[in-house]
Amino acid sequence: MRRLVVHAMACAVLLVGVAGCGAVNKLLGRAPTTTLSSVRVAAPPGANLNSAVQLDIVFLYDSASTAMLPQTSPEWFGQKTALVNGLGQAIDVVHLEVPPAQVIDPVPLPKRAGKAVGVYAYANYLTKDGQARADLSKFRRAVVWLTATQVSVTEQ
Secondary structure: OHHHHHHHHHHHHHHHHHOOOHHHHHHHOOOOOOOOOEEEEEEOOOHHHOOOEEEEEEEEOOHHHHHHOOOEHHHHHHHHHHHHHHHHHHEEEEEEEEOOOEEEOOOOOOOOHHHOOEEEEEEEOOOOOOOEOEEOOOOOEEEEEEOOOOEEEEEO
16 A cells, blocks of 8 residues: 555656646647747848848747648738738737847747747848748747858857
């Protein structure tokens, strides 16, 4: 009987230990959420060939919706209204206009950002290069760098 109690306590400690990680979500069949807690945007002098950059940071709350998101910024900005209307409560968009030589810190995040299963950035550059979708989902404290012709993301 005593051995049974010890095993039960050990299992309880183990469950408490993994409660904060993605293991519980996997066990329950839920998509893991992002660990993103803050975003900073930095546009050095010369960003976007010295023009302001339209930047959308997209928060998805339904993993099935990820397949609907475009892979490039021109596609995103061309379909933005239809996607936002179609995805409804499964999406939040933070829209920024960032001129060169500016830093936005912190970027205001949606209240439910911690429940997002994916976070992506789209930058509307003047050139066709550098317009791929940037994935912020794996970062905790992301810095989005808007350089002369492309976007990159690093950990703060």
